[in-house]
Amino acid sequence: xxxxxxxxxxxxxxxxxxxxxxxxxxxxxxxxxxxxxxxxxxxxxxxxxxxxxxxxxxxxxxxxxxxxxxxxxxxxxxxxxxxxxxxxxxxxxxxxxxxxxxxxxxxxxx
Amino acid sequence: xxxxxxxxxxxxxxxxxxxxxxxxxxxxxxxxxxxxxxxxxxxxxxxxxxxxxxxxxxxxxxxxxxxxxxxxxxxxxxxxxxxxxxxxxxxxxxxxxxxxxxxxxxxxxxxxxxxxxxxxxxxxxxxxxxxxxxxxxxxxxxxxx
Numbered sequence: 001x002x003x004x005x006x007x008x009x010x011x012x013x014x015x016x017x018x019x020x021x022x023x024x025x026x027x028x029x030x031x032x033x034x035x036x037x038x039x040x041x042x043x044x045x046x047x048x049x050x051x052x053x054x055x056x057x058x059x060x061x062x063x064x065x066x067x068x069x070x071x072x073x074x075x076x077x078x079x080x081x082x083x084x085x086x087x088x089x090x091x092x093x094x095x096x097x098x099x100x101x102x103x104x105x106x107x108x109x110x
Numbered sequence: 111x112x113x114x115x116x117x118x119x120x121x122x123x124x125x126x127x128x129x130x131x132x133x134x135x136x137x138x139x140x141x142x143x144x145x146x147x148x149x150x151x152x153x154x155x156x157x158x159x160x161x162x163x164x165x166x167x168x169x170x171x172x173x174x175x176x177x178x179x180x181x182x183x184x185x186x187x188x189x190x191x192x193x194x195x196x197x198x199x200x201x202x203x204x205x206x207x208x209x210x211x212x213x214x215x216x217x218x219x220x221x222x223x224x225x226x227x228x229x230x231x232x233x234x235x236x237x238x239x240x241x242x243x244x245x246x247x248x249x250x251x252x253x254x255x
Contacts, residue, residue, distance in 0.1 A: 022167050023131035053156075055163040056223040057134075057171075063221065084156060091230065092223055 002050075003031040011043045012036055017050035025061025032065050042074035047104075049080035059092045066098060077101055121147060121187045128178040129170045129198065137183045137196075138162040144185040145192050149255040157231035158192065158251060164224040165196035165247045173200025173245060191252045194232075199244040206237050 001024030002017040012035045018024060028046075036044065044065060051058075062078070069076045078100045081089065089095055125140050127133045138159040145158050162183070169181045184195040203209050210229070215222030228235045232249040239245040 019135055021131075021163055022134050022170060026131065053159065053163075055160050055167065056221050056227055057163075057167050059223070060221045084153070088160070091227075092221065 001027050003027050005031050005035045007035060007039045007041070010039070010041055011045060012039060012041045013045045013047065015047040015050070019053035020048075020051050020058030020061065021053060021055050022057040025058045028061050029064060033068060036065075036068060036072070041069065041072065044069045044074065044076045045079055046076065047079045048082075048085055049103075051081070051085055054085050054088050056092065059089065059094060063094065063097070075099070079103060119186055119188045123185045125183045127181055127183070129166075129174045129181050129200075130178050131170055133181070134163055134166045134170065137166045137181075140183060141185045141192075141194055144187060147187055148190060148192055148253045150192075150251075150253045151255065154251065154253060158194075161228045161231045161249060161251075162194060162196070164227045165194070165249070168224050168245070168247075169196065169198040169200065173198040173202075175201065191250050193248065193250040195246060195248045197244065197246040202241040202243050202245055203239040204241055206239050209239075210237065 001019060004015045006013050014028065014032050014035065016028060020028065032044065046062065066076045076098045078098050080103050081100060086100060121144065123140060123144050125137060127136060141162045142155060142159050145155055150158065166181060166183065173179065179198065179200050182197045186193040210225040212223060212226040228249055232251045235247065235249040237245065237247050
């Protein structure tokens with residue numbers, strides 16, 4: 001899994017490419033937690049556009065970061081999931097936990 | 111639905127691998143390759159990959175929590191049905207029915223959705239487990255075409 005992270009203001013954007021499973025989830029966890037620790041963060045945006053596979057371990061990794069962001073009083077946005085990935089997130093009953101947006105243009109300010 | 115024991119096996123693959131996180135992808139690729147020999151839709155192929163991923167992830171996380179141990183993945187095609195077995199010789203479970211309940215998890219960072227996903231995405235799932243002896247999951251799916 002390729003994990004790219006950037007930040008602007010107090011928004012951390014993590015873009016994932018590949019398979020978000022047990023291993024990919026751990027790689028995502030390490031990068032996202034380090035970025036949030038270093039930069040401070042009130043919003044974590046996770047771009048899922050290039051995620052080709054997701055299972056419950058990957059969803060668990062996303063939920064773990066949601067926990068971190070909320071502990072800091074912030075929010076988490078999932079961006080550009082494919083229809084298949086979005087269906088899996090909803091099947092896991094997590095659809096209402098975070099905002100899912102179609103793309104960077106829909107992210108909104110804050 | 112019961113399994114398909116007794117039918118002629120058309121093809122079979124076996125993979126024995128240590129329970130490392132990176133091997134979860136290897137296991138689902140092997141089974142997806144075999145499933146490609148049946149007329150599954152793209153969505154069904156994705157569902158099979160998720161189900162295999164859940165079973166093997168359970169081996170990595172739960173069966174061998176301290177150090178990697180052996181996992182055997184067997185895929186079979188018989189009578190138009192894909193059958194997958196994932197077996198470990200790890201910690202095992204006291205209460206299989208409890209483990210199969212959605213959102214039941216013994217670990218805080220895990221969702222407890224592994225068996226729910228397997229059951230949702232396959233036509234049938236059977237689980238045998240014994241504490242200290244290991245766990246065997248057998249699941250099957252028939253293509254809708």
